Amino acid sequence: MRTFVYTANPARVIFGSGTIASLGDEAARLDAQRVLVLSTPEQKELAEHIAANLGERAAGTFAGATMHTPVQVTQEAMTVASDLKADAVLSVGGGSTTGLGKAIAFRTDLPQIVVPTTYAGSEATPILGETENGRKTTKSDPRILPEVIVYDVDLTLTLPVSLSVTSGINAMAHAVEALYATEANPVISLMARDGIAALARALPTIHADPQDRQARGDALYGAWICGVCLGSVGMALHHKLCHTLGGMFNLPHAPMHTAVLPHAVAYNAAAAPEAMQQLSLALGVPDPAIGLFDLARNLRATMALRDLGMPENGIEAAVSQAMSNAYANPRPLESQALADLLTRAFRGEAPAGS
Structure with missing residues (x-):
């Protein structure tokens, strides 16, 4: 007999084709009225498109995410989130953007929606890796785990x-x-x-x-x-x-x-x-x-x-x-x-x- 401990992380996952059409409903489920949409500079256009589709629920966008989640970038995004009075974050992109959303949520406990466009997989974890002064450290916390993941296969068709x-x-x-x-x-x-x-x-x-x-x-x-x-x-x-x-x-x-x-x-x-x-x-x-x-x-x-x-x-x-x-x-x-x-x-x- 093998002895083990199994703990399941809570998650809501929407998987399929064309599923980004459900983002407004998912924001409503979270009672989010001012959603800050995050992306890298390269995916700014997609972030703006999603923000436009959210309509009045979108507070704005921040297209400054970068790999390894530098603390300095997180601080910049936090300022934007505060100025816009954001009550949720929506990360669209790969691990860089997901990491930024997690970093904000860890500090504020804002709910997260993630729309992955790569195969990073980090959106399904309560783990955050951040870089500061040439050293990357990790932490795990329930606040880091996104509340909702929306997988839309259509968004991966153009992934190089x-x-x-x-x-x-x-x-x-x-x-x-x-x-x-x-x-x-x-x-x-x-x-x-x-x-x-x-x-x-x-x-x-x-x-x-x-x-x-x-x-x-x-x-x-x-x-x-x-x-x-x-x-x-x-x-x-x-x-x-x-x-x-x-x-x-x-x-x-x-x-x-x-x-x-x-x-x-x-x-x-x-x-x-x-x-x-x-x-x-x-x-x-x-x-x-x-x-x-x-x-x-x-x-x-x-x-x-x-x-x-x-x-x-x-x-x-x-x-x-x-x-x-x-x-x-x-x-x-x-x-x-x-x-x-x-x-x-x-x-x-x-x-x-x-």
Whole structure:
């Protein structure tokens, strides 16, 4: 008999095609009268379109979200929210915008609606990662969990193939670590396998035909399920490394996760054999670390951290920061082994042991 604890996070999810038409009704359900719509600068037009459709319920827009959720940007958005007397936030976009909405909600407890346009999956978690002074830190709190997620497959049809690939593999990372997290349990493991399998099935099809609606739907579904996994159990080495690299070097979020994930899996393989077996089944490959590496490389993802902007002389400092305040992990963190891991990822080499 296996002993475990399972805690479900409350959530309302609307999934389908054309579902953004329901945003006004969802705002009404939350009794939100002055909704601040958030986006990145690149998605300002979409944010303004959604605000226009909200009509009198829209307080305005803030199109300044950026990756790794810098505290300074959050402070700017907080000023706008206060000036507009916003009573809810609506985040439209990927993890950058979702992170900003969470950061505001954590500080104000304003209700959140999220409209994902990538496969980030973070919208399904009560976890917030923020960057300040070159360091990214995370926190978990019920105020951070969005009240409503509206998934509209139509909004992902124009997501560039390269971002679709890395965003999808970033989502897979949430479920991969859920398989061997300290709080792992049978329910989340079932969801993790299903989410990983959905994304592994969908991404090659999207790469071949970006307009394949079934594949787009599978990827969006997989991203949601993988996000639920991350929000229900803890994180381990992979996320610690990515939080470290993102905070120190401001590397692009999803491509960085894509490049690091196979190496983190290889690092933990011997220490988490049951999780590796489940991951192999989900991916349909005998070696999950190599399977993830080949999947990403065959879909033309950038696999070398140096090509993403990481300096080679940053490896030692990254190891030092990752070793401090480390997340729970199946295999103890060893500085030389982590340096070897990051060196291989820096060069874009296949995972160790392959």
